[in-house]
Every structure is written in C-alpha cells, then in structure tokens.
Amino acid sequence: MRFLVTRPQPDCTKTADNIRSAGHEADEAPLLVETSQLPTSFQLYGVAALAVTSRRVVALLARHPEFNQLCGLPAFAVGNSTAEALRIAGVSTVYTAGSNVVALADLIVSQSINGDVLYPCARDRAGDLEGMLAKRGVTCRTVQIYAMERAPALPRDVQIRLRDGHYTAVLIYSRRTGLFFKELLEAAGLGCCLKNQTVIAMSENAAGDLRGAGCLKFPAKPNEQAMLALALADC
Incomplete structure (x- = not known):
C-alpha cells in the first residue's frame, strides 16, 4: 500500500515514517511551505x-x-x-x-x-x-x-503516481491543504484523476473542497491517530 502525505514539514516526515513503520510506503509532498x-x-x-x-x-x-x-x-x-x-x-x-x-x-x-x-x-x-x-x-x-505558502507544484514523481493510480489514499489535513491539492492537480493537467482517487481528510471541514474524489473519508474524531487508523484499516 502506498500513501501520499501532504501536511507541512517537519510533521510530513513524521507521519510518513509512522506509515512506513507499519509496513507500507509513503511519499511526502508538503503542500504548504513555511x-x-x-x-x-x-x-x-x-x-x-x-x-x-x-x-x-x-x-x-x-x-x-x-x-x-x-x-x-x-x-x-x-x-x-x-x-x-x-x-x-x-x-x-x-x-x-x-x-x-x-x-x-x-x-x-x-x-x-x-x-x-x-x-x-x-x-x-x-x-x-x-x-x-x-x-x-x-x-x-x-x-x-x-x-x-502554497507549494509551487506537486513533485514530478508524485504526479506520475497520481496519474497511474498508485496511491491507496491521499492524506489531507486542512481545508486549505485540500483546496491546494485540487488546484495543483488541475495545474498539472491531472484534475480528472481526483474522481478515481481515495482521499482521507482530517475532518469533514478539511474534506470540503474534495467532494469530487472517488472515495472521500474522514474519522469520527479529528486527530491524526484516528485518521491513520482509518487509512490503514483496509490494509
């Protein structure tokens, strides 16, 4: 299973490492830069x-x-x-x-x-x-x-994996990050990929701009532990 983590650094790497320690793959693409x-x-x-x-x-x-x-x-x-x-x-x-x-x-x-x-x-x-x-x-x-600030673009390798449907889920942590993810997909000519992509958001509010995703989930409690449990539940 491969996941895309979009939260800002240094938390992006921490979350990705937690996923890796559970035996899965994780790519890091912080969509907000300090x-x-x-x-x-x-x-x-x-x-x-x-x-x-x-x-x-x-x-x-x-x-x-x-x-x-x-x-x-x-x-x-x-x-x-x-x-x-x-x-x-x-x-x-x-x-x-x-x-x-x-x-x-x-x-x-x-x-x-x-x-x-x-x-x-x-x-x-x-x-x-x-x-x-x-x-x-x-x-x-x-x-x-x-x-x-919004990242200028999605990394090229991430664009390819999104295009080819390699991600089990994309993890979105805020409403703003969700909006930027959608904008960067469209800027890369990949807007159509969203309808086939599973997205796991931190909360219903964070999921707000991603209603067009193929599968959109968020945990009952808006915290990372619950979010990761949801992400890994079907693995």
Whole structure:
C-alpha cells in the first residue's frame, strides 16, 4: 500500500515514517511551505502573558533572541501538544486550553492577566483572539511571525503516481491543504484523476473542497491517530 502525505514539514516526515513503520510506503509532498516573518523585537514592555496556538509557533519563538524573556511569561496554549512543546522549550508556567481560540480566550480571561497578551501567530489563522479578548477587557498584541505558502507544484514523481493510480489514499489535513491539492492537480493537467482517487481528510471541514474524489473519508474524531487508523484499516 502506498500513501501520499501532504501536511507541512517537519510533521510530513513524521507521519510518513509512522506509515512506513507499519509496513507500507509513503511519499511526502508538503503542500504548504513555511515562510518565517519573525520581528527583530517583540517590544515586550507591558506584556504579561503569551498565547500560543501551535507547535510551529513554539519552534519559531525558540529561535528568537528574546526567547529567554518569553520563557518567563505564563503561556496559554491550544491543546496538549502545543503545551508540551512549550514546556520542553523551557517555558515554566503553561496553561492548556481546548482545541480552539474560543477556549483559549476563555482560559486567558479566567486568569485575570495584569497586562497585555502577546499573540505570535500565522498570517492565515482561525478565529479572532484579539477581538475576543478586547470584548472582555484584555489587550492582545497580535504579531504575525510566519506564513504558510502554497507549494509551487506537486513533485514530478508524485504526479506520475497520481496519474497511474498508485496511491491507496491521499492524506489531507486542512481545508486549505485540500483546496491546494485540487488546484495543483488541475495545474498539472491531472484534475480528472481526483474522481478515481481515495482521499482521507482530517475532518469533514478539511474534506470540503474534495467532494469530487472517488472515495472521500474522514474519522469520527479529528486527530491524526484516528485518521491513520482509518487509512490503514483496509490494509
């Protein structure tokens, strides 16, 4: 069995290695490529807390010259994975919210922060944390530190395997990635291949632009463990 993994690096390789360790083949074709936009300084005067929504943000912050100062701030994280990444990086006080910025805003407000919240984030992001906090009397400084750009093209070997129907399934992790996969197929003259291709998406939302796939599946729970279990169920 051969799978196509489309998530950004470094997670793309991690997922592909998990599939390989299960005895199958996996090709890596990250459809989103990171472009770092870290500022020279975060201007930390008046900042009393840090809001972080992904492990990618943690990895970028760890390269910044002000990271030691950031480690001294209480950090509010979306999800256990992000929280664990913060602790490993050296942040001593970490609060964990649920899986979205609504839960994050609720958690921040519950702690009565005495100062501003620094929110380093992606250019394209879900939810308006700054707006949510402003409505509840908390000042949030949103700083864009990276962007995820569409890959210029699908790798040539991947195009050939898609054309020839070699993939058991294509793994799609977000609505944006799904849209880009469809666009890159069409750009390569392979748009017709989608109707014969099995696609496994992280969630129903992620599957939104791929309704024309030959077989479209998504797990009951939107996490990678459930997604891979679904992908490997028929192997």
